[in-house]
Amino acid sequence: MKRTFRVGLLIGLAVAVLVAVAAIIYEFYDTRTLKRTVRRGEVLCGVNAGLPGFSIPDDKGNWTGFDVDFCRAVAAAIFDDPKKIKFIPLDASERFTELQKRKVDILSRNSTWSMARETRYDLYFPAVAYYDGQGFMLPSSRKIESALDLNGSKVCVQANTTTALNLADYFRANNMKYEEMKFAKLDEVVKAYGEGKCDTLxxxxxxxxxxxxxxxxxxxxVILPDVISKEPLAPVVRQRDDDWMMIVKWTLYAMINAEELGITSKNIDEALKSKKPDVMRLVGTEGNYGEQLGLTKDWAARIIRHVGNYGEIYDRNIGSESKLQIPRGLNQLWSAGGIQYAPPIR
Ligand SMILES: N[C@@H](CCC(=O)N[C@@H](CS)C(=O)NCC(=O)O)C(=O)O
Incomplete structure (x- = not known):
């Protein structure tokens, strides 16, 4: 009896160890982010550690911002709960490698979509969330009105950004000289500018x-009117992870389409009763578009209810209802003079 018990115990233990090892191996080798995220029960979102309007925590650790809301929208689409998310601050130099190493599921952090970033790090930028461009800020007392008058300036800039690369291109292309004051951390850039160590940032x-x-x-x-580059800021995911890439891409497009159709977090319940075909396809009362993404029929309705449409997210974080007051500009819908344009859901 005793011996059988001991053998049983040993077999039980061995099975438990095998199961644990298999689970660890499975977790490590399973590169399908959607499966991992659902199993984990939360989205791991890589964000900027502190950029007002885009991604910033308050003293209680509550994150707000445009980039933060985009990740919340992904969590809403998957879990019907925008709180099922963990924000992981990443600085400019580590963001792409940390995503590559699977420390985060998605990077939503003022990152410019460029060819080399996709090829070098095996990453993919599914769609443009914010059309930006590079500019210069300087003390108004300098009385400079154009970037072309910056010849001979000391320029504060952060390393490991497209910003540092464009700066070099711009001065070279315009035959101007400058002294680069490059820092690894944003705090250092701002501090140097604040202390007057550079003429412009x-x-x-x-x-x-x-x-x-x-x-x-x-x-x-003042911020000079000149915009010297294209900075299409976009969420980033890993390549060869198509189910996940599709969710990230269509979350953004659902928010843009919702704005175009006039569906907001406030009127989503009425939209669910609408008989307009394009509204019905978006909110899931017709077709099974969400299911084809591996989600539910009401995936987009969840996003709109919990987080809002593109315009709502823009206005409350960086636009007319925010402290930043950034005009919509290029980020206005294509039908209102901008270039934000989402392919149709059909
Ligand atoms: N869009 C540019 C610049 C993005 C960027 O990282 N900008 C800096 C300067 S404002 C920043 O956010 N730094 C914050 C940090 O590294 O924590 C890029 O993708 O390279």
């Missing part, structure tokens, strides 16, 4: 708005 225009907001005397700094 360069970054994406949206970031200049955010940084100016934090300055002791915001009104003493």
């Amino acid at each position: 360069t970054a994406d225009v949206s970031q200049l708005y955010a940084l100016r907001l934090n300055m002791a005397k915001a009104a003493d700094h």
